Amino acid sequence: MTIPVRKFDTLVIGAGGGGLRAALQLAQAEANVAVVSKVFPTRSHTVAAQGGMNAALANVSPDNWHWHMYDTVKGGDFLGDQDAIEYMCRAAPRLVVELEHIGVPFSRLDNGKIYQRPFGGQSQNFGGEQAARTCAAADRTGHAILHALYQQNIRAKTHFFDEYFAIDLIRDNDGCILGALVLEIETGEPLIIQAKTTLIATGGAGQLFRTNTNARINTGDGMAMALRAGIPLQDMEFFQFHPTGIAGKGMLISEAVRGEGGYLVNGDGERFMERYAPNARDLASRDVVSRAVATEIHEGRGCGPNKDYILLKVDHLGADVIRKRLPGIRDMVMTFLHIDPINQPIPIFPTAHYTMGGIPTNRFGQVVVPQQQGAEDIVPGLYAVGECACVSVHGANRLGGNSLLDIVVFGRAAGNHIIEYLKENRYGRTVVAQHSIDTALAHLARWDQRSQGVSNETVDGLRNELKAVMDHYCGVFRTEDVLRTGLDKVLKIEQRLQNVYLKDHSKIFNTARIEAFELENLVDLALATVASALARKESRGAHMRMDYPQRDDVKWLKHSLFFKGGQLDYKPVRMKPLTVEGFSPKPRVY
Amino acid sequence: MRFSIYRYNPEADAAPTMQTMELADADITPDMMLLDALRLLKAQDESFTFRHSCGEGVCGSDAVNINGRNGLACITPVVDLAQPITIRPLPGMPVIRDLVVDLSQFYHQYRAIKPYLVVHDPEPEVEYLQTPQQRDKLDGLYECVLCGCCSTACPSFWWNPDKFRGPAALLQAYRFIADSRDQATAERLDALEGPYRLFRCHTVMNCVDVCPKGLNPTKAIGQIKKIMLKHLI
Numbered sequence: 001m002t003i004p005v006r007k008f009d010t011l012v013i014g015a016g017g018g019g020l021r022a023a024l025q026l027a028q029a030e031a032n033v034a035v036v037s038k039v040f041p042t043r044s045h046t047v048a049a050q051g052g053m054n055a056a057l058a059n060v061s062p063d064n065w066h067w068h069m070y071d072t073v074k075g076g077d078f079l080g081d082q083d084a085i086e087y088m089c090r091a092a093p094r095l096v097v098e099l100e101h102i103g104v105p106f107s108r109l110d111n112g113k114i115y116q117r118p119f120g121g122q123s124q125n126f127g128g129e130q131a132a133r134t135c136a137a138a139d140r141t142g143h144a145i146l147h148a149l150y151q152q153n154i155r156a157k158t159h160f161f162d163e164y165f166a167i168d169l170i171r172d173n174d175g176c177i178l179g180a181l182v183l184e185i186e187t188g189e190p191l192i193i194q195a196k197t198t199l200i201a202t203g204g205a206g207q208l209f210r211t212n213t214n215a216r217i218n219t220g221d222g223m224a225m226a227l228r229a230g231i232p233l234q235d236m237e238f239f240q241f242h243p244t245g246i247a248g249k250g251m252l253i254s255e256a257v258r259g260e261g262g263y264l265v266n267g268d269g270e271r272f273m274e275r276y277a278p279n280a281r282d283l284a285s286r287d288v289v290s291r292a293v294a295t296e297i298h299e300g301r302g303c304g305p306n307k308d309y310i311l312l313k314v315d316h317l318g319a320d321v322i323r324k325r326l327p328g329i330r331d332m333v334m335t336f337l338h339i340d341p342i343n344q345p346i347p348i349f350p351t352a353h354y355t356m357g358g359i360p361t362n363r364f365g366q367v368v369v370p371q372q373q374g375a376e377d378i379v380p381g382l383y384a385v386g387e388c389a390c391v392s393v394h395g396a397n398r399l400g401g402n403s404l405l406d407i408v409v410f411g412r413a414a415g416n417h418i419i420e421y422l423k424e425n426r427y428g429r430t431v432v433a434q435h436s437i438d439t440a441l442a443h444l445a446r447w448d449q450r451s452q453g454v455s456n457e458t459v460d461g462l463r464n465e466l467k468a469v470m471d472h473y474c475g476v477f478r479t480e481d482v483l484r485t486g487l488d489k490v491l492k493i494e495q496r497l498q499n500v501y502l503k504d505h506s507k508i509f510n511t512a513r514i515e516a517f518e519l520e521n522l523v524d525l526a527l528a529t530v531a532s533a534l535a536r537k538e539s540r541g542a543h544m545r546m547d548y549p550q551r552d553d554v555k556w557l558k559h560s561l562f563f564k565g566g567q568l569d570y571k572p573v574r575m576k577p578l579t580v581e582g583f584s585p586k587p588r589v590y
Numbered sequence: 591m592r593f594s595i596y597r598y599n600p601e602a603d604a605a606p607t608m609q610t611m612e613l614a615d616a617d618i619t620p621d622m623m624l625l626d627a628l629r630l631l632k633a634q635d636e637s638f639t640f641r642h643s644c645g646e647g648v649c650g651s652d653a654v655n656i657n658g659r660n661g662l663a664c665i666t667p668v669v670d671l672a673q674p675i676t677i678r679p680l681p682g683m684p685v686i687r688d689l690v691v692d693l694s695q696f697y698h699q700y701r702a703i704k705p706y707l708v709v710h711d712p713e714p715e716v717e718y719l720q721t722p723q724q725r726d727k728l729d730g731l732y733e734c735v736l737c738g739c740c741s742t743a744c745p746s747f748w749w750n751p752d753k754f755r756g757p758a759a760l761l762q763a764y765r766f767i768a769d770s771r772d773q774a775t776a777e778r779l780d781a782l783e784g785p786y787r788l789f790r791c792h793t794v795m796n797c798v799d800v801c802p803k804g805l806n807p808t809k810a811i812g813q814i815k816k817i818m819l820k821h822l823i
């Protein structure tokens with residue numbers, strides 16, 4: 001079989017904020033760039049980000065990037081790499097302004113500047129007063145940013161491959177990545193996109209969990225592709241549970257609701273966050289608030305007939321604030337709960353939200369792996385940014401408002417680095433190894449196999465099981481026994497996946513086949529998550545081990561690296577920032 | 591719960607058919623959305639094909655025709671719908687398979703209105719200032735999710751999809767005209783001149799009726815016409 005080949009300078013996989021920001025940088029530098037996305041770009045999950053993007057503009061409260069850096073290091077429970085964090089926080093104001101210049105309709109203050117609201121974990125002066133650092137377009141900031149970035153890419157004439165699904169990375173005989181094998185969903189035809197540089201920007205894996213705030217497309221395809229290419233995944237045990245998903249359903253209720261003055265109450269009507277975080281209360285970092293919510297419910301102080309949720313009270317904010325600052329939230333609550341938050345509190349529950357871990361990179365977006373020379377050898381030509389990457393700016397827990405920032409900062413940084421790489425490698429490697437193509441094609445053909453006997457296993461059934469296992473055995477509170485059981489169950493699911501066959505073998509827009517590939521990816525990532533969690537015998541950020549309730553900086557101030565096949569390795573945290581003094585670990589109180 | 595669903599796979603079927611599909615009453619919950627139901631139907635028959643992603647009405651993937659009316663499946667409560675619930679692809683677009691339509695023309699019209707901010711002045715090092723009142727003018731415009739419900743409900747777009755920009759694209763054209771930061775109003779207005787691009791709108795207002803985000807393209811089109819008139823005199 002001859003597969004058509006298209007050649008570009010750069011292949012970007014994923015058209016969310018990270019991929020589009022990088023593509024824009026490249027297209028403006030007149031690099032020949034192809035963006036592959038399994039959905040039309042504005043359907044990418046960046047569109048669902050609500051609350052905003054952090055930058056120390058100081059439009060509302062006194063602020064500077066150094067305070068932002070401190071909050072981010074502390075929010076990540078000291079696991080974040082401080083060089084990358086300094087870089088991100090310094091770049092933030094400039095990048096927000098840049099987004100404003102390309103048309104993002106930020107909300108405004110009376111003086112005409114960008115509106116900023118308080119968010120969790122933000123402080124002035126290294127842990128002092130609450131800061132207001134989150135730049136917002138009402139509560140649709142992600143939508144506003146994603147659409148503006150797509151629009152600018154239209155202007156820059158970026159080449160889009162919409163509704164193409166990436167199957168596997170391809171490489172040359174030396175192991176350098178040279179693009180990917182992709183599948184055109186509409187026709188079912190494979191295509192090789194060969195490129196001197198490849199950027200993975202495929203987002204997170206929220207679909208690992210049954211109750212999650214994520215879009216259906218968030219199946220971690222790029223992370224799983226990297227794993228299959230021999231690249232480890234970093235810090236996968238750190239999965240963020242957002243404190244305020246709609247109870248029982250999972251849709252996200254933005255932290256902006258608490259930023260605007262909303263607060264949580266338990267079944268006794270108590271503002272319980274005062275007990276857990278006396279200073280920051282409802283605006284403590286997300287891991288802290290999620291654990292508090294889960295604890296209240298667990299100890300019998302939940303709300304409702306079954307005491308199985310907590311209420312987020314907003315009615316005291318007044319109709320004007322809710323209509324003006326939280327219109328999307330109001331719509332969503334009215335649609336899904338048939339109540340109006342102007343009059344009634346919102347039932348919430350901690351809900352799987354964000355993958356802190358991912359493909360290890362440095363602050364230029366270059367993928368780095370442990371090899372002969374050290375813990376961070378560069379994989380030439382391969383880049384990753386955004387939720388699929390682990391740079392690591394979020395450490396063990398991401399602060400609200402830092403993910404939109406992460407994608408534009410590192411999308412741009414990777415774009416810039418790729419431009420340099422292309423200059424130096426004008427006549428780069430061009431020979432794709434046949435075995436690499438064969439392996440990818442074999443993977444592609446997996447779902448063409450037809451059932452030989454009677455098998456009751458289905459993609460849908462197995463996916464539901466996997467998500468239930470992750471909810472039960474890898475949730476907010478973890479122990480050795482629970483995780484070990486979870487690992488066994490995921491391994492069994494991995495086995496059973498071998499016996500699943502599709503009934504639909506049509507080539508045309510075969511979503512059953514896409515879902516099967518996605519499930520394979522999810523299973524790989526579930527293993528990475530549970531195995532990394534089982535190994536980490538301490539509690540840090542979002543990873544709470546009831547059997548090891550303390551943070552252990554002596555043994556565990558290090559990043560996990562999970563390889564396909566199950567082996568784990570570790571590498572040190574970069575504690576040294578670029579120009580300032582590093583923040584040493586200290587007890588984390590809010 | 592009974593459904594009548596448009597099925598067509600060009601590889602296997604000579605012509606489209608309406609297929610009866612059913613969900614057991616036990617599977618129906620009072621707060622179920624149509625998308626939840628479609629996913630249960632897909633679990634019965636994996637070949638049933640439709641797009642969907644965010645599940646909360648912000649990505650715009652799952653626009654379909656529901657009992658004769660365009661809408662997003664993920665924010666359409668299923669219990670309110672008369673049975674059999676008839677689901678068809680968005681009207682007027684080429685069907686790729688089942689409920690999946692080819693939206694190329696729709697996207698082409700969007701790109702054609704130059705949906706990006708144009709500023710000729712040198713860029714300041716800080717944000718462009720915009721008063722809250724100026725910013726308010728973008729409300730009801732920028733929230734569009736490009737689902738295609740409006741344009742594919744518009745008779746003028748059915749007749750002239752190649753010439754008439756359609757309500758979704760025109761809403762975005764006005765979004766940039768209305769933006770105090772944009773400096774290309776004259777070019778934008780010029781580009782909408784002629785009998786078709788803008789003026790094929792006959793204020794049927796189907797677009798307003800179906801928009802799942804509660805936006806009003808007809809009003810935006812009216813505003814553009816008003817500004818054109820002002821520029822003329």
